[in-house]
Amino acid sequence: MELLGLMVLIFSVAVAFYYGWKVFNSLWLWPKRMEKCLRKQGLKGNSYRILFGDLKDMARLLKEAQSEPMTGFSHDIAPRLAPAPFQSIAKYGKNTFLWFGSTPSVVVLEPEHIREILSKNYIYQKPPRSPLSQRMARGTGWLEGDKWAKHRKLVVPAFYVEKLKYMVSSFHFCCSNLLSKWDEIIPNEGAFELDVWPYLKAFTSDVISHTAFGSNYEEGRAIFEVQEEKFGLLFKVHNSVYIPGSIFLPTQQNRRLHELERIIESTVMSIIDKRMKLLKAGGSCGDDFLGLLLESNIKEIEIGGNKCGLSMEEIIDECKDFYLAGNETTSILLVWTMILLGKHTDWQSRAREEVLQLFGKRTPDYQELSHLKIVTMILHETLRLYPPVINLTRMTTEECKLGDLSLPAGVRLQMPIILLHHDKKIWGDDAMEFNPSRFSKGVSHATQGRLVYLPFGSGPRICLGQNFSTVEAKLAITMILQRYSFSLSPSYTHAPMSAFVLQPQHGAHIMLEKIKA
Numbered sequence: 001m002e003l004l005g006l007m008v009l010i011f012s013v014a015v016a017f018y019y020g021w022k023v024f025n026s027l028w029l030w031p032k033r034m035e036k037c038l039r040k041q042g043l044k045g046n047s048y049r050i051l052f053g054d055l056k057d058m059a060r061l062l063k064e065a066q067s068e069p070m071t072g073f074s075h076d077i078a079p080r081l082a083p084a085p086f087q088s089i090a091k092y093g094k095n096t097f098l099w100f101g102s103t104p105s106v107v108v109l110e111p112e113h114i115r116e117i118l119s120k121n122y123i124y125q126k127p128p129r130s131p132l133s134q135r136m137a138r139g140t141g142w143l144e145g146d147k148w149a150k151h152r153k154l155v156v157p158a159f160y161v162e163k164l165k166y167m168v169s170s171f172h173f174c175c176s177n178l179l180s181k182w183d184e185i186i187p188n189e190g191a192f193e194l195d196v197w198p199y200l201k202a203f204t205s206d207v208i209s210h211t212a213f214g215s216n217y218e219e220g221r222a223i224f225e226v227q228e229e230k231f232g233l234l235f236k237v238h239n240s241v242y243i244p245g246s247i248f249l250p251t252q253q254n255r256r257l258h259e260l261e262r263i264i265e266s267t268v269m270s271i272i273d274k275r276m277k278l279l280k281a282g283g284s285c286g287d288d289f290l291g292l293l294l295e296s297n298i299k300e301i302e303i304g305g306n307k308c309g310l311s312m313e314e315i316i317d318e319c320k321d322f323y324l325a326g327n328e329t330t331s332i333l334l335v336w337t338m339i340l341l342g343k344h345t346d347w348q349s350r351a352r353e354e355v356l357q358l359f360g361k362r363t364p365d366y367q368e369l370s371h372l373k374i375v376t377m378i379l380h381e382t383l384r385l386y387p388p389v390i391n392l393t394r395m396t397t398e399e400c401k402l403g404d405l406s407l408p409a410g411v412r413l414q415m416p417i418i419l420l421h422h423d424k425k426i427w428g429d430d431a432m433e434f435n436p437s438r439f440s441k442g443v444s445h446a447t448q449g450r451l452v453y454l455p456f457g458s459g460p461r462i463c464l465g466q467n468f469s470t471v472e473a474k475l476a477i478t479m480i481l482q483r484y485s486f487s488l489s490p491s492y493t494h495a496p497m498s499a500f501v502l503q504p505q506h507g508a509h510i511m512l513e514k515i516k517a
Contacts, residue, residue: 028050031048034411043097044096045104048099054084061083061084065079065081066505075432077418078422081498082418082419085098085414103412105393105412109416109420111420111452113403117402124400125395126393139322140152140318159467170211175203182194182512186513186514188514192513194512200331203334207326208327212288212323223264223267226263227264233257293318294315329465335504336386336502342492342510343434348486355372366471369474373440378477379477380436384427384453385421387502388501391414392414392417392454396410396413420452488510488511
């Protein structure tokens with residue numbers, strides 16, 4: 001017995017020593033080795049502080065920057081949105097790094113380095129996600145490796161141009177509903193103040209409901225409402241100190257999150273079941289996102305077997321992802337476009353003149369939208385000044401060379417899109433001004449072929465919904481310009497805030513006035 005007890009004690013001590021060494025290595029030895037490696041190569045940053053690194057400073061700087069709205073209306077928003085990398089660059093120069101806990105994060109602003117990172121997605125992958133982040137989204141945009149390739153292959157057909165043409169009628173129907181609501185509120189004479197932000201979010205969610213689930217759009221709308229509540233709760237958790245495993249505790253908030261997740265999954269599953277029954281009865285999958293995804297999945301399974309297709313759970317995840325990405329990206333683009341055109345009414349007049357000259361008061365079809373030159377320039381400039389996502393992050397999965405740098409596996413690479421989009425060395429002295437003319441000859445000419453414009457990312461992982469979002473925005477802006485003139489309200493408060501996507505913290509108060517026939 002004594003021998004057995006001694007063996008148990010030795011084993012316990014060995015286990016404790018093993019895990020203690022692992023913790024010590026990950027929280028101190030490895031970060032210090034990484035710091036020495038990066039400094040040796042000319043990179044500068046704060047000294048490593050155990051466990052938190054620069055995280056506390058980042059949270060404090062962001063809280064301070066966004067505690068008050070901006071003084072006046074300025075497009076110089078990077079210090080407000082990304083204060084930590086902004087201050088690190090100001091202090092140490094462009095060759096700098098920050099600490100995300102015990103992981104170093106190198107700031108990358110060199111266009112050729114960014115091109116390499118985004119093109120080699122087998123080496124540079126998204127950092128591992130916490131259980132909290134995984135609960136937010138699990139579709140194609142969050143996967144890696146073979147699983148990502150499999151999902152993307154099956155999702156891509158839903159975004160083919162010929163499929164997108166059929167969705168324009170849904171864009172028109174939903175925008176007509178939006179404008180009908182505004183017509184009921186806005187008097188026939190004079191300007192009326194309206195916060196257009198909630199209306200634009202409702203419009204884009206309506207579009208997603210129609211284009212995702214077709215005739216089942218009412219159920220789709222219900223899904224979106226539940227999604228909104230779920231993401232509101234998750235964002236609260238995200239902004240508080242996260243304790244590993246706390247998301248699984250039976251708190252009131254966590255129980256509500258689990259309940260919302262069950263509602264979403266059961267509602268989507270119900271819609272899928274109806275579609276599969278229709279298919280078995282000889283009907284078609286449909287031309288909406290779900291139908292196209294199911295059709296693509298069925299064909300893949302017929303060719304390669306079940307292992308080549310998606311499970312029902314994975315299809316549900318893709319539908320949920322489509323909701324999140326499709327709604328957020330377009331609503332953000334629309335709200336900042338209206339804010340900018342409300343501020344720069346000369347460009348609004350030029351855009352309206354183009355719209356009326358091309359289409360009069362009628363609604364253009366898909367092909368005709370490509371004739372909009374000024375509107376396209378305005379959308380490009382809006383995405384430059386106010387990109388939906390202000391930062392891209394990747395992590396090295398193996399030791400690799402990036403320019404003159406030799407980076408070990410496990411280093412984060414931070415690409416601040418907002419700094420790139422506002423760089424005067426790239427865009428000229430008017431980089432902080434709203435000047436759509438810079439895109440008069442297209443994006444390639446404006447960027448001189450460099451990878452410095454990344455509103456939808458780049459490389460193999462470029463946003464699948466890029467065309468979907470821009471076509472929807474073009475049609476919506478066209479229909480708004482045909483019916484209303486507008487300007488920023490004196491009560492508008494300029495306070496851009498990055499909450500997953502770049503949005504107006506205090507809404508978008510606009511003075512709208514009906515255009516007389």
